[in-house]
């Protein structure tokens with residue numbers, strides 16, 4: 091089969107189409123003919139080596155075998171339509187799923203993929219935040235794959251949603267999805283006027299994460315940390331967390347069948363981004379890394 095792999099960390103062009111043996115499912119696993127592949131920001135970080143630098147203790151991010159493990163949707167030989175995380179090659183024509191979830195027929199392939207890892211992340215982040223009606227919540231990268239779902243979940247929960255992103259068209263999308271207030275964090279002094287927030291959903295890292303942290307309501311605020319898209323970790327000290335009486339909540343790898351089913355059941359509006367042929371996986375990575383996309387980026391074999 092055809093797959094996309096890489097042999098060294100580097101820019102998107104290290105991704106190459108290669109011919110590899112068809113994968114063989116183990117006991118309890120399913121082989122699917124892949125109909126669509128979801129691209130996640132984390133895969134760009136694995137390919138570039140950023141993830142290996144930031145999380146060296148995680149074997150899953152080292153990328154040493156050059157496979158792009160990814161979320162896929164496809165059909166089994168006996169006609170079941172399943173989606174899940176591929177155990178081996180994910181950017182590929184065939185994939186093996188260990189924990190495939192059956193997708194309801196009324197949900198399209200691309201919509202379903204938008205609710206897989208990103209849906210699981212949004213569901214788990216909301217649960218961990220203990221968000222309550224009436225609270226103020228700041229969502230970073232609010233027009234992205236995870237962010238666009240978090241805006242919707244938080245608005246439905248009765249929170250006052252402040253969507254933060256770069257550029258007016260992303261902020262306009264966040265408003266359409268239910269955000270009550272918007273702020274462009276690429277502008278200097280962007281936190282002025284935002285006011286205190288009870289919850290931050292933080293995925294951007296660096297100074298944006300730091301400034302978001304400083305918006306937390308002392309004695310009550312919670313910051314759910316699930317990404318460093320700009321490659322720089324959030325820099326706060328335990329003394330600051332202690333002295334402000336706030337919580338930092340880390341979130342890693344929330345993809346479980348239960349979270350996927352919950353994301354599917356919520357009836358969220360999946361935001362679809364660009365679709366690329368599998369052979370153009372490098373272009374898909376470039377689009378995500380250059381912050382050009384909103385919503386879900388898809389590859390089609």
Ligand SMILES: NC(=O)c1ccc[n+]([C@@H]2O[C@H](COP(=O)([O-])OP(=O)(O)OC[C@H]3O[C@@H](n4cnc5c(N)ncnc54)[C@H](OP(=O)(O)O)[C@@H]3O)[C@@H](O)[C@H]2O)c1
Nearest residue numbers: 130131234235236255256293316317319320341342343381
């Ligand atoms: N912890 C976990 O298990 C887990 C699971 C899934 C996703 N994640 C993380 O969640 C975040 C969102 O993932 P996603 O797949 O939905 O991606 P995404 O939000 O669709 O894309 C990333 C967004 O991050 C923002 N960003 C800010 N600074 C950036 C920079 N220097 N370079 C690139 N992007 C930058 C951009 O939005 P603006 O232009 O609006 O700033 C960009 O569109 C990522 O950080 C990802 O690693 C973590």
